Amino acid sequence: MPTRARTVTIKHVAAEAGVSLQTVSRVINDGPNVRDAVKERVREAITRLGYVPSIAARRMGGSRSYLLLALNDRDRTIEGWRSGDGTDWVDQMLLGGMLECAEHDYRMIFELVDTHSAHVEREISSALSALHPDGVILTPPHGDNPEITELLTSKGIPFARIGSTGEGPGFAISMDDSRAAAAATEHLLGLGHHRIGFITGSEEYALSAARLDGYRAAVRAGGAVERPDLVAPGDFTFASGLAATRRLLALPEPPTAILASSDQMALAALEVARGAGLDVPGDLSIVSFDDTPIVKFSAPSLTAIRQPIAAMTARAAELLIRATTGEAVGDEPSVLPFDLIVRGSTAPPRR
Amino acid sequence: MPTRARTVTIKHVAAEAGVSLQTVSRVINDGPNVRDAVKERVREAITRLGYVPSIAARRMGGSRSYLLLALNDRDRTIEGWRSGDGTDWVDQMLLGGMLECAEHDYRMIFELVDTHSAHVEREISSALSALHPDGVILTPPHGDNPEITELLTSKGIPFARIGSTGEGPGFAISMDDSRAAAAATEHLLGLGHHRIGFITGSEEYALSAARLDGYRAAVRAGGAVERPDLVAPGDFTFASGLAATRRLLALPEPPTAILASSDQMALAALEVARGAGLDVPGDLSIVSFDDTPIVKFSAPSLTAIRQPIAAMTARAAELLIRATTGEAVGDEPSVLPFDLIVRGSTAPPRR
DNA sequence: CTGTTAGCGCCTTCAC
DNA sequence: GTGAAGGCGCTAACAG
Numbered sequence: 001m002p003t004r005a006r007t008v009t010i011k012h013v014a015a016e017a018g019v020s021l022q023t024v025s026r027v028i029n030d031g032p033n034v035r036d037a038v039k040e041r042v043r044e045a046i047t048r049l050g051y052v053p054s055i056a057a058r059r060m061g062g063s064r065s066y067l068l069l070a071l072n073d074r075d076r077t078i079e080g081w082r083s084g085d086g087t088d089w090v091d092q093m094l095l096g097g098m099l100e101c102a103e104h105d106y107r108m109i110f111e112l113v114d115t116h117s118a119h120v121e122r123e124i125s126s127a128l129s130a131l132h133p134d135g136v137i138l139t140p141p142h143g144d145n146p147e148i149t150e151l152l153t154s155k156g157i158p159f160a161r162i163g164s165t166g167e168g169p170g171f172a173i174s175m176d177d178s179r180a181a182a183a184a185t186e187h188l189l190g191l192g193h194h195r196i197g198f199i200t201g202s203e204e205y206a207l208s209a210a211r212l213d214g215y216r217a218a219v220r221a222g223g224a225v226e227r228p229d230l231v232a233p234g235d236f237t238f239a240s241g242l243a244a245t246r247r248l249l250a251l252p253e254p255p256t257a258i259l260a261s262s263d264q265m266a267l268a269a270l271e272v273a274r275g276a277g278l279d280v281p282g283d284l285s286i287v288s289f290d291d292t293p294i295v296k297f298s299a300p301s302l303t304a305i306r307q308p309i310a311a312m313t314a315r316a317a318e319l320l321i322r323a324t325t326g327e328a329v330g331d332e333p334s335v336l337p338f339d340l341i342v343r344g345s346t347a348p349p350r351r
Numbered sequence: 352m353p354t355r356a357r358t359v360t361i362k363h364v365a366a367e368a369g370v371s372l373q374t375v376s377r378v379i380n381d382g383p384n385v386r387d388a389v390k391e392r393v394r395e396a397i398t399r400l401g402y403v404p405s406i407a408a409r410r411m412g413g414s415r416s417y418l419l420l421a422l423n424d425r426d427r428t429i430e431g432w433r434s435g436d437g438t439d440w441v442d443q444m445l446l447g448g449m450l451e452c453a454e455h456d457y458r459m460i461f462e463l464v465d466t467h468s469a470h471v472e473r474e475i476s477s478a479l480s481a482l483h484p485d486g487v488i489l490t491p492p493h494g495d496n497p498e499i500t501e502l503l504t505s506k507g508i509p510f511a512r513i514g515s516t517g518e519g520p521g522f523a524i525s526m527d528d529s530r531a532a533a534a535a536t537e538h539l540l541g542l543g544h545h546r547i548g549f550i551t552g553s554e555e556y557a558l559s560a561a562r563l564d565g566y567r568a569a570v571r572a573g574g575a576v577e578r579p580d581l582v583a584p585g586d587f588t589f590a591s592g593l594a595a596t597r598r599l600l601a602l603p604e605p606p607t608a609i610l611a612s613s614d615q616m617a618l619a620a621l622e623v624a625r626g627a628g629l630d631v632p633g634d635l636s637i638v639s640f641d642d643t644p645i646v647k648f649s650a651p652s653l654t655a656i657r658q659p660i661a662a663m664t665a666r667a668a669e670l671l672i673r674a675t676t677g678e679a680v681g682d683e684p685s686v687l688p689f690d691l692i693v694r695g696s697t698a699p700p701r702r
Numbered sequence: 703c704t705g706t707t708a709g710c711g712c713c714t715t716c717a718c
Numbered sequence: 719g720t721g722a723a724g725g726c727g728c729t730a731a732c733a734g
Contacts, residue, residue, distance in 0.1 A: 007480065007483075007727090008480070009726090009727055009728085010727065010728065010729095011727080019704080019705090020704065020705045020706080021705085021706095021727095021728085021729095022704075022705060022706080022728095022729080022730095023703090023704060023705080025728070025729060025730095026703095026704085026729095029729085032703090033703050033704075034703070034704080035703065035704090038703085038704085050473065050476060050480075051480070052476070052477045052480035052481050053480075053481065053727080053728075054410075054480065054481065054483060054726095054727060054728075055407070055481045055482060056406070056407035056408075056410040056411055056416065056483065056726090056727080056728090057407075057411060057710095057726075057727030057728045057729090058727080058728060058729075059405075059407040059710085059728085060407055060408060060411050060709090060710045060711070060712090060726085060727070060728060060729085061709090061710065061727070061728035061729035061730075062709080062710055062728085062729055062730060063728080063729055063730085065407065066481075078446065078450075080442075081439070081442045081443065081445070081446040081661075082446070084439060084443075084642075084643075084644050084647075085644060086437045086439065086643075086644030086645060086648070088432070088435060088437065088439075088442075090441075090442055090445065091431075091432045091439075091441055091442065092432065092435075094432070094441065094461065095429065095432040095433070098461070098462075098463070099429075102463075107460060107462075107481075107482070109458060109460060110445065110449070110461070111449075111458075112449070112453075122401065125401060125403070126401075126403045129358065129359070129401075129402075129403035129404075129405065130403050130404065130405065130406045130417075130458075131406060131458070132358075132405060132407065291435075292435075292437075293435050293436060293437030293644065293645055294437060294644055294645065294648050296435075297437070297645050297648040297649060298648060299650050310432075358711090360710090360711055360712085361711065361712065362711080370720080370721090371720065371721045371722080372711095372712085372721085372722095373713085373714095373720075373721060373722080374719090374720065374721080376712065376713060376714095377719095377720090380713085383719090384719050384720075385719070385720080386719065386720095389719085389720085404711080404712075405710090405711060405712075407710090407711080407712095408710075408711035408712045408713090408726095409711080409712060409713075410712090410726085411710085411711070411712065411713085411725090411726045411727065411728090412711070412712035412713035412714075412725090412726070413712085413713055413714060413725080413726060414712080414713055414714085
């Protein structure tokens with residue numbers, strides 16, 4: 001009968017290195033007060049035995065949990081997955097978050113929470129009680145939900161708000177949505193457009209207002225037409241994009257370019273334009289506010305603002321881990337750079 | 352000064368319900384030997400206090416960890432995320448796996464592992480030691496890597512192999528790749544094609560062989576042309592798809608239809624065809640073997656086999672959880688249904 | 703610098 | 719049916 005493959009614990013390492021259990025603990029936690037020689041001996045024992053501390057036991061010991069919890073909006077996320085519309089928000093989050101966590105020997109656990117639900121608080125409390133994460137990453141619109149931020153604050157759990165710029169507690173991490181919208185608008189102005197339509201995002205997202213502001217500022221600065229009816233309300237969805245675009249194109253003097261606050265709405269604009277017999281970009285230029293995979297594959301492919309989702313999530317993870325480690329971390333908002341990717345959907349207006 | 356928001360533990364619940372700590376444990380674990388009245392009382396206390404057991408403490412107590420570990424291929428996954436080519440494998444996995452886990456009060460932790468690396472074993476051992484998951488979900492090609500399956504087996508950790516059909520240990524969960532390839536081929540035969548090209552997947556994946564078999568069987572059964580040069584090697588990548596397609600189209604008697612083992616290769620086939628001045632589907636029909644978002648947005652959109660990734664992952668999670676619970680679970684391979692989605696890239700051949 | 707002593711929150715085993 | 723010990727692997731606090 002083969003030897004039972006028992007788990008290697010700190011005790012085994014201690015015995016192997018001929019030191020106390022506590023010394024081993026000090027070594028793996030980079031604690032002070034261990035002679036280099038001993039440290040070395042312990043390290044060798046660790047390698048030899050292939051010892052890896054149990055995350056659960058570590059937590060129990062009263063230290064960190066080495067876990068970060070990332071919270072996304074349930075409905076929107078599941079809807080995105082179900083529809084298979086190619087949004088890669090989650091992938092980019094994982095890319096940035098997981099890799100950063102891995103660097104620090106942390107794990108990121110991804111979870112879905114319904115912002116609107118009456119029991120947001122209960123849902124999140126449960127997750128916190130069960131997991132005891134060292135930090136929480138909030139993505140839009142959670143970062144702007146006071147129920148959530150207050151809960152976290154009261155529990156004393158560090159958190160980061162992605163896509164959220166408000167002052168408040170927690171690390172605010174965003175790209176400059178206002179500047180991005182302005183940059184997109186300037187791109188259109190530079191091409192010679194004067195009537196530029198704008199489709200807003202859901203009001204629930206703070207960044208929607210920021211984008212609108214940026215658009216307005218650029219329009220004004222560029223001396224283009226400022227008219228309220230050039231701004232049509234949307235909520236990021238394809239359907240809302242259809243409605244908004246129809247509305248814009250039905251104006252007596254319709255815009256020659258449209259800036260949409262999401263990829264789905266931009267795609268919708270493209271569809272409406274096509275249905276109306278308009279050539280894109282000849283008759284109508286379109287700019288998308290997400291550079292998700294699909295906008296590269298539409299015909300024409302869309303000029304788009306690219307959000308640094310991976311970078312924002314990585315930053316969030318980094319800040320949270322540093323905060324937990326006790327490192328001094330400034331709480332100035334992090335504003336990460338965006339990209340304007342010019343593709344085939346924008347060109348000078350015909351008239 | 353506000354009351355310090357201490358964590359609610361099983362002790363508090365016990366006190367609140369006026370029972371022993373142990374009785375509470377019995378209730379939350381559906382243990383036997385608790386009077387309904389008491390059980391009720393405890394449940395109420397739990398609700399009132401908002402108690403949720405700590406996953407870490409549970410593990411330490413010697414029971415389950417309520418964690419499932421999902422292992423993906425590192426390079427391929429990161430490459431997919433970086434390129435933003437719209438593959439939604441990971442999303443579909445999360446959709447199926449996380450939701451199923453949530454049902455059972457489990458968590459799925461997603462991790463990347465390099466199959467080729469010399470230290471696969473070490474990497475995985477570390478993750479296991481740190482997390483102590485109750486089960487592991489292996490995605491291609493990990494499920495076919497004996498180093499990994501043997502390690503898991505020797506450690507006695509239940510695991511599921513997605514996209515893997517081999518006998519071996521662990522739950523085999525797959526779609527019928529062979530049947531799917533046959534179905535796609537039959538679809539083309541039905542349209543009147545006689546020379547059907549096939550681009551294989553990487554040999555490292557067991558399913559690549561299965562697909563080839565299905566194609567061959569259907570070609571033979573359909574009385575179509577069986578020729579070795581109608582089969583071109585690929586490795587799932589766009590680049591390999593370009594090469595394979597050029598090779599097929601350069602044949603003296605080129606195929607009138609191509610079945611590609613991945614979306615990227617199908618897209619590559621489309622590009623080569625276009626570059627060669629061929630009309631798709633007029634001159635060349637193309638079928639993709641992944642129904643990722645982008646193949647819906649190509650022009651024309653691609654007819655494709657849709658893998659039930661979410662369903663497979665959900666099944667994996669379910670089986671693993673049941674196995675841990677001690678429920679009897681058969682170990683017959685699970686074969687889940689696929690779909691053939693007919694779109695604009697397939698039509699009868701012109702000649 | 704290093705070892706010893708208490709727990710962390712829960713579950714298992716054994717009494718009652 | 720229920721409760722009382724004991725310990726899981728680790729770390730914090732305190733000795734030496």
